[in-house]
Amino acid sequence: MRLRPCLRSGTHIYGVAELKIQVLSCYLINDAFENSFSMKNSYELGQDQFDALLGLFSADREVAGEKYEQMRSGLMRFFQFKGCHDPDALADDTINRVASKIADFDPKKNIKPSSYFYGFASNVLLEYKRTSRQETSLGETQYRSVDVEDVEDDTDARSSCLHKCLGELPPHDKGLIVDYYTREGREKMELRKQMCDRFGCTTAALHTRVFRIKATLRHCIEDCVK
Amino acid sequence: MQADTKKFKQYLLGDLPGDQTEAIDLQIITDENLAEELSLAESELIEDYLEGSLTDDEKRLFDANFMISDARRQELNDISLLKNYARDLEAQKKQPAPDAAPRLGVVELLKAYLRPLALAAAVVVLLVVGLFWAGYLSGSVSALEKEYAELNKKDLNNVSELTGYSNVILSTGSFRDANSAVRQSEEKLSDTVLFRLVLLTKVGDGSTFKAKVLRGTSLVFTVDAAKAYQTGEGRDIRMLLPKSILQKGQYQIKLENASGGEAGTFAFVIE
Numbered sequence: 001m002r003l004r005p006c007l008r009s010g011t012h013i014y015g016v017a018e019l020k021i022q023v024l025s026c027y028l029i030n031d032a033f034e035n036s037f038s039m040k041n042s043y044e045l046g047q048d049q050f051d052a053l054l055g056l057f058s059a060d061r062e063v064a065g066e067k068y069e070q071m072r073s074g075l076m077r078f079f080q081f082k083g084c085h086d087p088d089a090l091a092d093d094t095i096n097r098v099a100s101k102i103a104d105f106d107p108k109k110n111i112k113p114s115s116y117f118y119g120f121a122s123n124v125l126l127e128y129k130r131t132s133r134q135e136t137s138l139g140e141t142q143y144r145s146v147d148v149e150d151v152e153d154d155t156d157a158r159s160s161c162l163h164k165c166l167g168e169l170p171p172h173d174k175g176l177i178v179d180y181y182t183r184e185g186r187e188k189m190e191l192r193k194q195m196c197d198r199f200g201c202t203t204a205a206l207h208t209r210v211f212r213i214k215a216t217l218r219h220c221i222e223d224c225v226k
Numbered sequence: 227m228q229a230d231t232k233k234f235k236q237y238l239l240g241d242l243p244g245d246q247t248e249a250i251d252l253q254i255i256t257d258e259n260l261a262e263e264l265s266l267a268e269s270e271l272i273e274d275y276l277e278g279s280l281t282d283d284e285k286r287l288f289d290a291n292f293m294i295s296d297a298r299r300q301e302l303n304d305i306s307l308l309k310n311y312a313r314d315l316e317a318q319k320k321q322p323a324p325d326a327a328p329r330l331g332v333v334e335l336l337k338a339y340l341r342p343l344a345l346a347a348a349v350v351v352l353l354v355v356g357l358f359w360a361g362y363l364s365g366s367v368s369a370l371e372k373e374y375a376e377l378n379k380k381d382l383n384n385v386s387e388l389t390g391y392s393n394v395i396l397s398t399g400s401f402r403d404a405n406s407a408v409r410q411s412e413e414k415l416s417d418t419v420l421f422r423l424v425l426l427t428k429v430g431d432g433s434t435f436k437a438k439v440l441r442g443t444s445l446v447f448t449v450d451a452a453k454a455y456q457t458g459e460g461r462d463i464r465m466l467l468p469k470s471i472l473q474k475g476q477y478q479i480k481l482e483n484a485s486g487g488e489a490g491t492f493a494f495v496i497e
Contacts, residue, residue: 074258075255155397184277188273204262207266
């Protein structure tokens with residue numbers, strides 16, 4: 001187990017002072033992360049590096065703090081849509097790497113911060129994928145007998161919970177999500193278009209509503225199967 | 227928007243040229259509004275998969291590049307359950323209400339009296355034929371099962387090296403009608419088919435399961451030791467099955483763990 005400094009921030013950053021405190025005091029002890037993605041490097045960030053990192057975003061410290069937070073969210077989205085297990089940790093690792101190499105950044109080259117971060121994020125992603133593959137092939141050589149306790153198919157439980165949770169939705173939401181998933185192929189597209197016409201909303205708005213209902217259902221199902 | 231969704235699906239499958247992938251990567255980092263459109267593309271991709279509308283190449287990419295996180299497995303399972311529920315509900319609505327019993331005449335009464343006798347005779351004949359047929363088949367099936375037991379001892383870890391096989395990915399679930407299960411075209415199947423049964427729960431690497439393949443309710447094939455493989459953060463059971471046992475119809479694969487306990491049921495339809 002190692003201690004590593006990180007730029008993780010669990011709360012919204014209101015100002016640079018708070019951000020600094022978080023960076024200087026944040027030490028992540030994360031066994032799961034260490035096991036699933038062992039980092040090559042551990043970065044010790046100095047005050048100068050941290051100041052330079054913020055300077056990459058803006059000369060105005062308040063603006064820099066906001067842009068830092070936006071960048072971190074963007075990196076998390078990037079790793080999320082690449083199907084990574086822990087986008088949070090990978091985003092932090094990327095930022096740490098950028099900060100540790102900040103002296104190499106040449107502002108004269110007119111490189112956008114997003115492109116600069118993206119370069120590091122791509123490397124972090126490659127390492128993550130390589131590590132995942134190695135673990136997969138290593139796992140194959142370690143045959144173990146079946147642990148009966150581990151093998152519990154919870155699909156039937158989720159199915160029962162889905163029925164229960166659908167019953168708890170407002171009737172309009174339940175009708176909407178059931179209609180949404182009723183048909184297939186071309187019929188499905190036509191039905192969804194009709195639904196948009198009926199509700200007087202755009203396709204994007206319909207999808208957003210469905211996502212929200214699904215999120216509500218998922219929380220309810222998670223609570224129900226516990 | 228549809229053109230964008232198509233492009234995002236290709237992106238999620240890892241099927242875009244490098245420059246276009248980079249452009250979307252950068253857009254994801256800088257534009258928070260893109261997340262919604264990409265989430266939509268993720269959901270549609272899963273629906274396409276469940277509806278059997280992905281091409282073989284897309285299915286391979288779906289398996290190798292997309293279905294690699296627990297979150298996406300969970301999404302696949304949830305959408306599958308919702309689609310099942312919606313279809314069941316629609317089927318129930320379409321079912322006609324049972325009619326009142328009609329009044330019977332003499333001929334109808336006679337027919338009704340004789341029908342049980344005729345039925346009993348037919349059942350006896352069917353049983354005899356069935357037993358004979360089962361006895362006849364058992365020899366050839368077990369030879370095939372032995373052959374595939376050997377094949378399934380092979381390392382099926384690296385899916386990208388198994389491109390010679392059709393790839394069918396199934397998630398668990400109880401499917402009550404043909405429309406709600408994963409569908410696979412018989413014509414597109416290779417002689418040997420790779421089945422991947424996605425497990426939502428953790429099992430030990432290399433754990434083995436007994437897999438029973440049922441067509442309708444009839445057992446047509448058994449794999450005694452189908453192995454679990456790690457995929458990203460999850461596990462799936464992989465096994466090779468002969469195309470010859472897969473004719474048009476509804477199938478289920480029932481998994482049993484070492485102690486004979488049920489570990490999951492996976493349904494699909496060959497069409």
